[in-house]
Amino acid sequence: MVDEFYRQMDEWPEAAALRRLHPEDLAPSRDKLASFLSGWLGGPKLFSEKYGPIAIPSFHAQWPVDEALSEAWLGCMARAIGKQGYAPDFADYLLAQLRVPAQRIVQASRNRHGLT
Numbered sequence: 390m391v392d393e394f395y396r397q398m399d400e401w402p403e404a405a406a407l408r409r410l411h412p413e414d415l416a417p418s419r420d421k422l423a424s425f426l427s428g429w430l431g432g433p434k435l436f437s438e439k440y441g442p443i444a445i446p447s448f449h450a451q452w453p454v455d456e457a458l459s460e461a462w463l464g465c466m467a468r469a470i471g472k473q474g475y476a477p478d479f480a481d482y483l484l485a486q487l488r489v490p491a492q493r494i495v496q497a498s499r500n501r502h503g504l505t
């Protein structure tokens with residue numbers, strides 16, 4: 390799913406601004422996000438084992454993440470989830486749950502950058 394997520398980010402025109410925030414080589418990003426989601430979904434806590442602790446909202450507040458960037462991120466996720474063959478209820482649930490941290494990122498970024 391994470392491989393497909395970054396493929397979407399690379400190829401989907403609406404994700405171009407989001408793609409520009411990322412390094413050219415997405416391999417480390419891929420490993421980090423896959424490791425994070427493992428723990429986030431109740432599996433092994435691979436991210437903290439490999440990379441240490443992270444607070445998702447404050448980490449992302451280094452960038453001015455607005456609704457448009459958040460929707461681009463969730464859009465890549467929706468497209469990636471859609472290609473996994475998950476049961477529709479699970480696919481909807483997963484995307485709805487991912488909106489929660491995405492919204493917290495927008496809020497934290499707004500606070501950090503003094504946007505209203």
Ligand code: HEM
Nearest residue numbers: 410411412417418421422425445454458459462490491494
């Ligand atoms: C809301 C829109 C979001 C934007 C614009 C965004 C953007 C980014 C960017 C630019 C990076 C740095 C990539 C790199 O250097 O490898 C990153 C890293 C990361 N993102 Fe996001 N992201 C978003 C949402 C999320 C969400 C919802 C999660 C978790 C569910 C998440 C988890 C991560 C993780 C674990 C990393 C790696 C952290 C690290 O380098 O230590 N992101 N994100």
